[in-house]
Amino acid sequence: METYRKQRAGAPAGFFACEAAGLRWLAVRGGAPVVTVRGVGADHLDLERLPEVAPSRRAARELGARLAVTHDAGAPRFGAPPPTWDGDGFFGPLDQPLPMPAGDHERWGAFLADCRIEPLAGLARQRRALAPADLDALARLAEVLRRGDLDDDEPPARLHGDLWSGNVLWTPAGATLIDPAAHGGHRETDLAMLALFGCPYLDEVLEAYQEVHPLRRGWQHRVALHQVYPVGMHAVLFGGGYAAQLRRLVAPYV
Template sequence: MTQPADTFRKQRAGAPAGFFACEAAGLAWLDVPGGAPVVRVRSVGADHLDLDRLTEVAPTREAARTFGRRLAVTHDAGAPAFGSPPAGWSGDGFFGPLDRPLPMPAGEHATWGAFVADCRVEPLARDGARAGVLDGSDVDRLRRLADVLRSGAWDDDDPPARVHGDLWSGNVLWSAAGATLIDPAAHGGHRESDLAMLALFGAPHLDEVLSGYQEVHPLRRGWQHRVGLHQVYPVGMHAVLFGGGYVGQLRDLVERALRRARSADRPTT
């Protein structure tokens, strides 16, 4: 059947069970009053998702600052727990390209560190070893990082945010309605994770996005030093999926995080 001109169909035969339903639930959950615009779902099936077709425009600094403000509102809508899936969906989510999505474990954690250790870093170590892209020393370093995370070294009192979960620059479409969210891996997480993803592949006018964000919700002191920590999972998953330079990038991020943790543990004189 020919699709209407104003409809975009995202389709894959043999998609994992619930793949498109999970994405539709995530889009609905992220669509909060005053938050970042979200592409509208028209229909969902086992092998497809029909969405409004968006006409892209060039991003401007003003639009980027507005996006930052509205993304902060989305995050502030909150979530029941760290790792919780979007309303309307239960169980794990998905992360990765349409032709090869990988499971993204859900959870119900009281702290961000425990959630990331259990649902991101430990599975990353297993997946990387299974795929043959990570060796024993990589797995050991990731497990040490998980232990530091569980210790609460990077926890704060910020409640779970309503995050997009895969907010690289390609999942933000600039349209007349503003910067619009697509292709989420939505869950309860830390707001800094979405911002670190925007930085990972260079979102347009990122400085304006961050400035607008902080007008609504100022970021905690030292957030710039935690960007690499929040990039461990997405870079690691790229290493599992694509190998290549992502493996070295992951090793660098993990070592930097462990080094910073060791430095913080040193007594002062």
């Protein structure tokens, strides 16, 4: 099998080791396939090269069912990194990855406030990516989350963490996950990421997922909440219309 080398000179310390740890942690028996790690160094990650094919309904259904198994493998706490990685993770493109704080939280709301919403607001303020009113709205959202208003009894799931459609490769062996930001989180977060940029056959993915692990009632109305962090980070990284999109996502919760 051929090898694909992902590399970047001057990558942040541990960047590729963190990704390798995430891929290995996500390789759950019966779970969603992940690309195989072949080697890792300070400035590169060697992976199995995957041939690509067109998406299909059958592959989408298999992805949904197997992703539920991955999530059900669980994590010790909300924000927990892969067990062979000690420290924060990374989020963003290879040429400018940003820190993604790890956590050790019993409740999801407190984790989201401490490790996602407040760091996002700090980066946005530093880069002047959001208006003061948007920063105030993020602060109010953090307060709502810390109060536990949006918590439930879901235990921490084993998340890919950056599961937009570009991180799903459709191969002859089925849909395979790449480029994770793996951590313990809420299962709805990965599913909301799949929806964010239009995963092929998303309805099939979700239907098959729920045949293995039914989602809590009202999950459709929480998609926006789970998209706040990735859309906000896109506003920080790329600007454009992401700030307005973030404003619409936050509004129902504050």
